[in-house]
Amino acid sequence: MSQETITEWFNQTYAKRGLNYLRPKEAYYIFYELLKVEKGKNILDVACGPGQMLSVAGDYQLKKFGIDISAVAIEMAKQKLPDADVRVANAEDLPFEDNTFDYISCLGSLERMINLEKALQEQYRVAKTGAKMCYMVRNSDRASWKIVKEKLGVINKKGHQGAKSMKEWSNIFEKIGFTIDKIHHDQWPTVRWSRWMSLNGALKNVNYKKIQPTMSNIENAYEFIFILSKP
Ligand SMILES: C[S@@+](CC[C@H](N)C(=O)[O-])C[C@H]1O[C@@H](n2cnc3c(N)ncnc32)[C@H](O)[C@@H]1O
Known part of the structure; x- marks a missing residue:
């Protein structure tokens, strides 16, 4: 899969679906x-x-920087966030100096990168000592991934979808030099479900700013949220 094919797939997806392709704003708090x-x-x-x-960073009074390979997405970000420094760039070659950032996030995207280790090394490079990272990544041990994606082959190849187990993700992050502070399950599916229930009067006021309890153990999470630091 070439970088051009992946980039083109994302450009077309954002042009067609816009923000509907992604979670709503409140899912990011x-x-x-x-x-x-x-x-x-x-x-x-x-x-x-x-x-x-x-778009949520302003609520926490942070200075905002972003990069994406999709020019269509970056144009949308510029319109929405005129005070942010957002640029078209490849995560494997970040256009920033060493030791620049206090926080780095990368959500639902590491599994899209052709050279994952290079992308992580770049994030390590531009992070300050003591910086904290938040990565949301897909779990390959989840039954739905194994059956639907691997066995039935409905994986989105043009969007370069991928997944790894919690152990595999942990090994890669540690190999780059990050310290793993905490691993959470992605709580958004529970929030969405609870909200749907509350429409029927069963549950109200679901707190989307807290990790919601789940019945299944973390190894079955749809996605993991890794909180890391650069020692
Ligand atoms: C599933 S979307 C997630 C977008 C965003 N992180 C969010 O959660 O709202 C994946 C994103 O990864 C971007 N992407 C894929 N490969 C990339 C690369 N090598 N460098 C920079 N961005 C990349 C795509 O253009 C797309 O915007």
């Missing part, structure tokens, strides 16, 4: 809460898409 961000610092969102994650 949890990442700032887990990072325990402090106001006045800066955040780089790698593969920021049209800026959903960065």
Whole structure:
């Protein structure tokens, strides 16, 4: 799969579906809460898409930076966030100096990169010592991934979808030099379900800023949220 094919697939997807391709804005608060961000610092969102994650950064008084390979997505982000520094760039070659960022996020995107290790090394390079990272990544051990994607082959090859087990993700992050502070399950599917139930009067006021309890153990999570730091 070439980078051009992947980039073109994302350009077409954003042109056709716009923000509907992604989660709503409120789904992104949890990442700032887990990072325990402090106001006045800066955040780089790698593969920021049209800026959903960065659209929340203002509520935490952070300076916003983002890059994405899709020019269509970056144009949408620029329109929405005129005070953010957002650029078209490949995560494997970040256009920033060493030791620049306090926080780095990369959500639903590491599994899209051709050279994952290079992309992570770049994030390590531009992170300050003590910086914190938040990565949301797909779990290959989940039954739905194994059956639907691997066995039935409905994987989106043009969008370069992928997944790894919790152990495989952990090994890669540690190999790059990050410290793993915490691994959470992605709570958004539970929030969405609870909200749907509340329409029927069963549950109300679901707190989307907190990891919601789940019946299944973390190895079965749809996606993992890794909180890392650069020692
Ligand atoms: C599933 S979307 C997630 C977007 C955003 N992180 C969010 O959660 O709202 C994946 C994003 O990865 C971007 N992407 C894929 N490969 C990339 C690369 N090598 N460098 C930068 N961005 C990339 C795509 O253009 C797309 O915007």
